[in-house]
Amino acid sequence: xxxxxxxxxxxxxxxxxxxxxxxxxxxxxxxxxxxxxxxxxxxxxxxxxxxxxxxxxxxxxxxxxxxxxxxxxxxxxxxxxxxxxxxxxxxxxxxxxxxxxxxxxxxxxxxxxxxxxxxxxxxxxxxxxxxxxxxxxxxxxxxxxxxxxxxxxxxxxxxxxxxxxxxxxxxxxxxxxxxxxxxxxxxxxxxxxxxxxxxxxxxxxxxxxxxxxxxxxxxxxxxxxxxxxxxxxxxxxxxxxxxxxxxxxxxxxxxxxxxxxxxxxxxxxxxxxxxxxxxxxxxxxxxxxxxxxxxxxxxxxxxxxxxxxxxxx
Amino acid sequence: xxxxxxxxxxxxxxxxxxxxxxxxxxxxxxxxxxxxxxxxxxxxxxxxxxxxxxxxxxxxxxxxxxxxxxxxxxxxxxxxxxxxxxxxxxxxxxxxxxxxxxxxxxxxxxxxxxxxxxxxxxxxxxxxxxxxxxxxxxxxxxxxxxxxxxxxxxxxxxxxxxxxxxxxxxxxxxxxxxxxxxxxxxxxxxxxxxxxxxxxxxxxxxxxxxxxxxxxxxxxxxxxxxxxxxxxxxxxxxxxxxxxxxxxxxxxxxxxxxxxxxxxxxxxxx
Numbered sequence: 001x002x003x004x005x006x007x008x009x010x011x012x013x014x015x016x017x018x019x020x021x022x023x024x025x026x027x028x029x030x031x032x033x034x035x036x037x038x039x040x041x042x043x044x045x046x047x048x049x050x051x052x053x054x055x056x057x058x059x060x061x062x063x064x065x066x067x068x069x070x071x072x073x074x075x076x077x078x079x080x081x082x083x084x085x086x087x088x089x090x091x092x093x094x095x096x097x098x099x100x101x102x103x104x105x106x107x108x109x110x111x112x113x114x115x116x117x118x119x120x121x122x123x124x125x126x127x128x129x130x131x132x133x134x135x136x137x138x139x140x141x142x143x144x145x146x147x148x149x150x151x152x153x154x155x156x157x158x159x160x161x162x163x164x165x166x167x168x169x170x171x172x173x174x175x176x177x178x179x180x181x182x183x184x185x186x187x188x189x190x191x192x193x194x195x196x197x198x199x200x201x202x203x204x205x206x207x208x209x210x211x212x213x214x215x216x217x218x219x220x221x222x223x224x225x226x227x228x229x230x231x232x233x234x235x236x237x238x239x240x241x242x243x244x245x246x247x248x249x250x251x252x253x254x255x256x257x258x259x260x261x262x263x264x265x266x267x268x269x270x271x272x273x274x275x276x277x278x279x280x281x282x283x284x285x286x287x288x289x290x291x292x293x294x295x296x297x298x299x300x301x302x303x304x305x306x307x308x309x310x311x312x313x
Numbered sequence: 314x315x316x317x318x319x320x321x322x323x324x325x326x327x328x329x330x331x332x333x334x335x336x337x338x339x340x341x342x343x344x345x346x347x348x349x350x351x352x353x354x355x356x357x358x359x360x361x362x363x364x365x366x367x368x369x370x371x372x373x374x375x376x377x378x379x380x381x382x383x384x385x386x387x388x389x390x391x392x393x394x395x396x397x398x399x400x401x402x403x404x405x406x407x408x409x410x411x412x413x414x415x416x417x418x419x420x421x422x423x424x425x426x427x428x429x430x431x432x433x434x435x436x437x438x439x440x441x442x443x444x445x446x447x448x449x450x451x452x453x454x455x456x457x458x459x460x461x462x463x464x465x466x467x468x469x470x471x472x473x474x475x476x477x478x479x480x481x482x483x484x485x486x487x488x489x490x491x492x493x494x495x496x497x498x499x500x501x502x503x504x505x506x507x508x509x510x511x512x513x514x515x516x517x518x519x520x521x522x523x524x525x526x527x528x529x530x531x532x533x534x535x536x537x538x539x540x541x542x543x544x545x546x547x548x549x550x551x552x553x554x555x556x557x558x559x560x561x562x563x564x565x566x567x568x569x570x571x572x573x574x575x576x577x578x579x580x581x582x583x
Contacts (some may be wrong), residue, residue: 167428171421173413175432181407188405188475190423191395 001140005092005150005270011262012153013214014233016160018241018257020207026253027168028180028200030078033089033231037096038070038205039229042212044100047109047222056117060213067209070096075198078095100224107224116217117156122148149218154216157264160207161254168250177250178207229282232289237261239292314514315342315365315482320374320384320495322364329432334360336538338374342482342531345513347508349525352535358518359400362486365516367391379481393423395558398476398488405471408460412451412470415459416440419474447473447503465496469503476507483508485517489524501528522557525583536564 019040024032039185042063070092077088083311101107125135134141167173175198178186183193208230217223240263241256272278320338325331334357342348351356364371367388376384383391399405406415417431417440432440437455445452447469451462459467468488475483485504489497505528508515519525525532532552534542542560544552 169430169432170428171417171426171431172428174410174418175426177410178407178415178418181409182404184399184404185407186418187389188392188397189418189421190389191418191426192387192389 001137001142002146003269003273004266005142005146007265008262009146009150009153009218010215011265012150012157012258013211013218014237014265015157015211015258015261016214017159017208017211018234018237018261019157019164019254020067020204020211021231022253022257023164023200023204023207024240025235026180026238027177027250028197028204030085030180030197031089032071032074032201032203032204032207033086034070034092034096034201035089035208035231035234036072036227036229037093037100037229038067038208038227039212039215040222040224041070041096041103042067042098042209043216043222043226044103044109044212044224045209046213047111047216048105050104050111050114050217051109053114056115056119056217060117060210060217063213064206064210067212068206070209071201071205072198074205075194075201079197080193097224104222104224108221110221112217112220116149117214118145118148118152118217121152153214153218156210157258160210161258165251165254183309188190202274229285232282232285233264234261236289237264237283237293239289240264243292314344314346314379315340315516316318316377317341317365318375318377320361320364320376321368322360323372326372329490333538335364335371335374338538338540340533340540342514342516344514345349345512347505347513347529348517348531348533349529350516350518350533350535351520351522351525353561355537356535357538358535359486360538362484362516362518365391365482366395366397366484394480394481396422396478396480396483398471398475398485400482400487400490402464402468402471402491405474406459406467409458411456412462413440413455414458415470416444416474416477419477422474422478443473444470452513464498465492465499467578468492468496468500470505472500472503474505476511476513479511479513481514483515485515485519487518487520490520491511504528522554525557526552526554534560536561 007163017035021032021035024030033278044060045066049054049062074088074092077083077091078085083091097209122145125148126133129135129144134143135147136142137147168177175186175189175191176199177198178189179191179193179196179200186196187194212222212227237260238257239260241258241260242253242261244259245252247253247254271284272281276284316542317340319340320335322335323331323333338361350361352358363369365376367383367386367390371384374384375382378394411432412435413432417436418426420436420439440455444455449466449469451466451470459470462470474487477486488502491526501524504517507513517525517529532544533540534557541564569578
């Protein structure tokens, strides 16, 4: 049960990351590696602020702003200095490694005895449960804090998804989507596609920073290494989501990214439980994304061959 | 309305591939005039159009639109007053977005894109009624992705979008060249109808001299980055395709004797 709740919680937190990656990768058609740095940036900023005694909400918001700033820089590098998109991301990600070490002052900041963002809800639940430490869920004893974190993560993810969906259907959001689809077209409508891209990358990395802040609070520490491979995680989740719900419109895609993240996290938990070496996890993830990107194409060819064969027979 | 003076653009300056794409272009287009630019491949006609649209910065010269020099403005800023239809039918619309969303963007061309719903019920009604005038049955498919439409339908919608908010200048870059003959005819007819109805000032690049003769009131002939001949409103009425072909022939013959060109050739093959 703890495993399931843990997977769901991390899945929901990382959903925010996936939604961020969805903005850059699917809406702006910009492969943004900044993510690997900005999630750690979010985590470090939040961790340091929490250790200093700031409120979890303020720390999370500050982490979001920090992530957005990272995305802004990537966008400026690409649009104003004409650096290739991948390279702009790599530059910012690399620089962020040092920034993160500066922010934290060392490579790891543990969060002991600090309030986290689930604390208010935990308090309410604990009162409702009669000042207990744990709840009984379907016959399992579950620590109240875990339940509170799960619900908080769910509420925040749902709020982010809802707001993003609303935003994408506004005039401004429509313009942002068109920027990714066809920059020439959006320029012809009198909109500066470069500023639009910068704004989109800031939004994307802002969400990634928020995910980092929540992740740090959930796992109880921020670590300078925690961002490695996160972009691939996000991509894997988006691809699973598209396989689950299709690509019909931004609403489906957002829900798909959330479902994909949670499902992927559950799969990983199960695989680890069955004895997958955690060290192999990133390799497996990368192979999975590779397969998901390539197989549909070969699948189509294969299908055509089979169909053709049948027709001849 | 449009006044161009000493417009010059050289690509790859200082390299062996140097192209003098625009050489000292002067051009005046009156308000309400529909001008066509014709010319051989590489004559600079599309370059001239793109220079006006702002796809690149010109080396020197003035592009005055309604009394304001726009030659240094970025492309998106000019687009607030200039409507455009591209040769590639896919270039003017965002394929993955719906017809309604694409048009909603065009309805706010040059205005602030706010945080209101892009396609509200009022906007949808307006879109529906204007799309119905195209008579293509698209008014019932407003929520379909625009990428599912044919090239002709997309080009017709792009034209509608470019003129939704009356542009001071409409730029058409061989906008029927990539279409099948039937769609090309439809789009050409629609172009003429919209331009006449709204009394637009327009500049059209075309390969088809027939189209130039039939649609426009003013023909500009380009060759090697220069304007070599113009047929204004007064003599345009009597111009036939054959006259244009003759004019091109004259240019080619003159060119054979042109001392500069002979000099150039001599240097190139020396």
